[in-house]
Ligand SMILES: Nc1ncnc2c1ncn2[C@@H]1O[C@H](COP(=O)(O)OP(=O)(O)OP(=O)(O)O)[C@@H](O)[C@H]1O
């Protein structure tokens with residue numbers, strides 16, 4: 015029993031099922047991020063938690079109370095919308111206290127709560143302004159203030175940062191994280207930005223096509239993606255997915271790839287999970303994150319299984335802190351992430367080092383991770 | 386909201402500009418001419434009209450025709466002047482305008498923010514009512530007014546105009562509210578506002594321009610209506626338009642054209658006033674579709 019339970023919830027519009035048997039249990043104080051590409055059903059799920067959309071089947075419970083059919087205002091939740099949804103005709107102060115007013119809180123208490131929230135979010139000088147006279151970041155704060163003042167059990171955020179410019183988005187991201195650490199409230203947060211998901215969450219639900227593809231901590235999602243979709247969706251640049259053959263040599267499993275010049279590249283796998291055995295001599299997909307492929311000097315010192323190979327470099331892209339190096343492996347583009355001062359040149363062979371601790375294998379047919 | 390400003394207009398030379406203004410001036414004069422003639426003739430003694438030139442300015446200025454038209458002229462058989470009928474028209478138009486605007490706003494709100502099964506069909510039917518010719522409504526409406534026992538009265542006319550106006554006002558408000566962010570309504574729901582609180586506190590305060598449109602449209606139509614007035618409110622309850630007709634058609638004595646002109650201007654004055662006061666909101670409201678966030 016969690017604090018917020020989503021039990022076997024589905025959602026259909028007419029004959030079309032857009033959410034299939036979603037099962038998530040959120041503990042008190044958790045920061046759950048729903049992430050996925052456009053149209054995967056994130057907002058629908060959030061709106062169902064809020065009570066703005068009906069539940070076709072299954073149950074949503076907050077603090078063990080079944081919420082199906084309960085009016086949004088009676089769920090003790092608060093929501094921050096993508097467009098902020100500030101009431102244009104009211105001042106910032108009135109916007110913040112409108113919910114309290116509707117719940118019959120007396121004026122003095124409302125004003126006191128408003129002051130506290132305004133102080134917390136540093137929007138005191140804005141209280142008498144109308145939303146039209148605020149910048150995007152200020153509107154964002156006011157929208158959060160309106161949510162905070164209610165002191166709800168669960169905060170719901172629907173892509174709250176997607177209307178901000180890149181710099182402000184990063185600032186507000188940090189601020190939301192600080193706020194969560196300070197207040198310790200339970201948050202469900204929708205985004206299609208995987209970096210936001212990684213940085214903010216205590217747990218992530220990766221969604222695609224109405225299914226929760228994987229539910230786990232950011233580290234689990236990043237290091238052990240459940241399937242090819244999660245592997246390629248989370249992380250930027252995306253995980254390299256390379257067709258390979260699994261063979262046994264000298265008593266150890268190797269993933270065999272083809273280099274740019276047709277040469278064979280065999281990468282030894284140590285501590286292979288038992289499940290790998292049944293894929294012996296079969297085709298698999300080898301998944302390696304770009305930062306697991308480096309120059310030998312830049313390799314992770316704590317890694318136990320670093321494998322070297324030589325391959326031609328196609329393109330180098332210096333990006334300030336890192337240099338991205340593209341090569342061809344098994345007919346696919348493969349990106350490596352190097353130190354900025356690594357000595358790589360396009361068109362020349364280069365000695366790469368792969369941290370095979372971080373490699374994962376996928377079944378080419380089911381696209382699920384093996385092991 | 387974007388308003389066309391001078392820097393978006395095509396740059397023109399002085400001469401072209403002079404031509405444009407001249408042209409516009411001529412057209413303005415052309416349009417104002419009938420009104421000018423009415424005004425001039427309403428300020429002349431009758432003898433100057435019958436004996437001469439309609440276009441000339443009065444040799445002897447008088448407001449006698451205005452006084453007569455307002456309070457003593459023969460309307461049908463009674464020498465009451467137009468005043469009681471002017472009041473009738475106000476008593477009819479104001480409640481009918483307010484009622485139809487309020488109901489139109491509520492309809493627009495429900496049809497856009499509280500969608501229900503079959504809402505598009507209902508909207509389609511309301512829209513269809515805008516295109517039903519007046520003549521078709523006459524006989525069924527007479528029957529209903531009879532059943533309700535308000536035939537031939539001002540409340541009867543109010544009901545006719547109210548019902549007939551709902552189609553238009555609903556169309557206006559629906560289209561305006563369609564562009565109103567639904568997230569605002571959802572936020573208010575979470576905040577605990579009910580159906581009418583959302584309407585009253587969130588929707589209406591942002592509806593100024595479209596309320597102006599609905600008001601002007603409804604007022605002009607209701608005030609200027611002759612057919613319903615003549616059909617459903619004869620005698621003492623007749624509206625201004627019908628009374629004006631009766632004034633002009635009074636068969637006793639000489640035809641006092643100067644009084645007729647004065648009466649016609651009185652009948653036109655309220656709608657003219659409404660346009661002058663609120664006309665710019667009309668254009669603004671028709672162009673505005675969204676609420677700036
Ligand atoms: N009222 C509706 N009727 C029918 N289908 C709908 C309705 N609302 C949403 N859908 C469908 O449900 C699916 C999920 O929509 P949802 O808004 O939850 O997506 P999302 O993950 O929030 O996407 P985005 O990132 O673009 O906001 C979409 O395929 C959408 O077309």
Ligand SMILES: [Mg+2]
Pocket residue numbers: 056057058
């Ligand atoms: Mg969405």
